Structures are given as C-alpha cells and as structure tokens.
Amino acid sequence: MIEQQIDELIAREGGYVNHPADRGGPTRWGITEAVARAHGYAGPMRELPRVEAEAIYRRLYWLRPGYDRIAPIAPRIAAELFDTAVNMGAGVAGGFLQRALNPLNRNARDYPDLAVDGQAGAKTRAALSAFLKLRGASGEGVLLTALNALQGERYIRLAEQRPANEAFVYGWLAARVG
Template identity: 75%
Template sequence: MDVEELIDDLIAREGGYVNHPVDRGGPTCWGITEQVARAQGYGGAMKAMPRETAAAIYRRLYWLRPGYDRVAALAPDVAAELFDTAVNMGPETATGFFQRALNALNRNGSDYADVAVDRRIGPKTLAALAAFVQVRGRSGEAVLLKALNALQGERYIALAESRPANEAFLYGWLAGRVG
C-alpha cells in the first residue's frame, strides 16, 4: 500500500467535519485538528477544508517529515503502522515506539546495535531496521508490528484511564489501527 492509499483509507475512517464536545483537539475536518490546519496555513472554515488540503498535511507532516517514506523502502507494513500511529499520537511518539521495539528485538545487541530513542528516523535507526529485516525476514516485520501495536494499545488505555472522557474514543482508537 502506498502513501496515497494510506491517506485515502485514513480520510475515509476520519470522515468530514467533527466537533465532539469532549475532544480536547477541538474541531476537526478529515481528521485534521484546527490547530494543525492553522499551523499549516489553512485559514478557512474547518467545515469547508478541502480534502486535498488534509491529504497534503498528512503527506507532509505524518509521512515525509518523520521519514516514514524511508522506512517503507525496507518494511512497508511497519511504515504504514508508523503513519497511523503518528496521526493519532504524533510522529515523535510513533518513532519512539519504533526505536524501543527495535532495541527490544535485537537480542541484546547480537543482531544490531541499540539505537538512541531520540524519536527521529536517522541513519542509525534505518540501519537497525535493515539489519532486523535481514536477520528476521518478512515474519520479523509481522512481529515488529505486534510490538508497535502493543505499545500503541497500552498508550490508548493509559489515556482513557488518566482522563475518563477519553473512554468515548477508546473503542474507535483501538478499532482504527492499521495493524
């Protein structure tokens, strides 16, 4: 699945304009919060935000900027999961989950060196992923996805536990995951 398909699927799940009363993000359109839309230069009414504007924001902020296009060259399913997590939790959180999982799966450094959990995709993180894929193959990618899903799911539950109003979103958060 390429990034355009990922974005299309995401926008289909998110739908159009929403202003849920307990959503701290405020008004959204196509899943893009008003704060993000404004920061990216959109000045119109949120209800009228063009789908293409949302798609461009997703591509720029949640795919290209964090470097998931480079991850996709090595492990496309992992890149898709990182994209989905980045949209919901931020690219830094998604990338931190990714680096933590790579470190935990390197068999105490025997497959590749630990990477700093700096929440950025750089040459060392990509080298660790390449080594992981070389050692573990396609089945390794499925295991890495399980680790990412576990970290994401735990975070969602913690958010619901720490703020009961978030329980309104928990089912959808868990159901909407890519993996």
C-alpha cells in the same frame, strides 16, 4: 503507497467532527484546527478541502518524519508509523519503533541499541534493516505486533489518566490497533 494510506485514513476519520470530549477541537478529514492553521489554512474547519488535508498528511506525517525512507525497507511498518503519527504524533510513533527494535536485537548482538528519541533517522533505519535481514517477513509481523501493543497500551493509559478519553478508546482500538 502514501496515496492509498491517506485515502484509507480519511475514510476512517470521516468529515467534520467537533466532539466535546476531544481536546483537539474541531477536525475535518482527521486534521485538527490547530494543525490546519499551522499549515496556512485560514477558512472554516467545516470547509477544509480534502486536497489540503491530503497535503498536510503527506508533508507532516509522511515526509517530515522520514517514513518515505522506511517504506522501501518495510512498507507495512511505514504504513503503521504513518497511522500512529497521525493519531499520536511522529515522535511517539518513532519512539515506538525504537522501543520495539531495542529488545529484538538480542542484547545488541544483531545491531546496536537505539536512543529512544522518536526520530526515524539513519540509525533507526539501519537497525530496522538489520532486524529484517535477520528475521525476514515473519520478523516484520512480529515488529508490527510490538508496535500495535505499544499503541494499544498508550490508548488504555490515556483513558486511565483522563476519563473523558473513554469516549474514544473503543474506536481507537478498533480502527488503529492490529
């Protein structure tokens, strides 16, 4: 599953980019220079090998936050979390999941409220499982809608707080929300 997600992500992100309004600086395959350096890549960003980008995506945005353990429960949710983590950070993505699950638990009748700590750990997975057991496939769709709503709101807020981000809002909304 993750291989397809990475291929789709790299297709959206494209090759080398160094947009003047992007605080992340130069990127290749969607990997920022800071992330590449933190994971041992020392060469020019224009030459970051795709295989290295794939390894970073798998390690940092799939395995480390535990989305590989969410995928067997809810593959579409895991894919959405992966994409959000790449663009906003795993803590934000995990927090979105927890924030969405809390009001969907019918005042804690279906499963306990979650602390919104951004970690997709055992309690979050248990809540997700309980929600899906009760709501089924239609519930997964509703949860995806909630995750996308939170993501879209954050993009708008980022542009409101930093007008230079307006250069990216259309693309963010078009490629990542819904």
